[in-house]
Amino acid sequence: MRVPELFGAVPGLLADPAPPEIIAPPQYSIAWVILAVLCVLVIIALIVSTLKITRAIEKRIAYRRRPDDVEALKAEFLRAVNDIADRHEDEQLESRDGHHELTGVMRRFVRRTTGHDVTSQDLATLLADPRTRAVGELIGDLYEPDFAMSSDRDLLESVRRAREVIRTWS
Numbered sequence: 001m002r003v004p005e006l007f008g009a010v011p012g013l014l015a016d017p018a019p020p021e022i023i024a025p026p027q028y029s030i031a032w033v034i035l036a037v038l039c040v041l042v043i044i045a046l047i048v049s050t051l052k053i054t055r056a057i058e059k060r061i062a063y064r065r066r067p068d069d070v071e072a073l074k075a076e077f078l079r080a081v082n083d084i085a086d087r088h089e090d091e092q093l094e095s096r097d098g099h100h101e102l103t104g105v106m107r108r109f110v111r112r113t114t115g116h117d118v119t120s121q122d123l124a125t126l127l128a129d130p131r132t133r134a135v136g137e138l139i140g141d142l143y144e145p146d147f148a149m150s151s152d153r154d155l156l157e158s159v160r161r162a163r164e165v166i167r168t169w170s
Helices: 030-065 070-087 095-114 123-128 134-149 154-170
Strands: none
Touching: 030 134, 070 095, 070 123, 095 154, 123 134, 134 154
């Protein structure tokens, strides 16, 4: 038997090469674009929902930490007492007038925190009530520099005591 020639010209086995032509790349499906848009929308939704949830949690924590009404009143009256001290240090307020204003501030503080109008109560009434005893003792000490023509009592010491009474108020 005869072995065919492998490297020789075999008619019909090798065809003439096709003429050169440009083949267009295959077109992408629209499904990939839709999938990319959906992924972007899901990512944006996750980010927005995470921000809303964390902000709600932070707001809840902030409201839990906010001062109650008594603490807010204490802060308001501490600012008023500090204002008296600042004006005295700037020499805009004399000691006698400062003591007089401090007495008024402390009486308004008691009225706002307890609801009892103590602006016109005498010292004995303030000292008799256990809730207002600390303020009554302070006001009793403020009477001498408040009504005397001259006093050696320091306004800054009276301011310090007023701050202490306000801070320890319950």
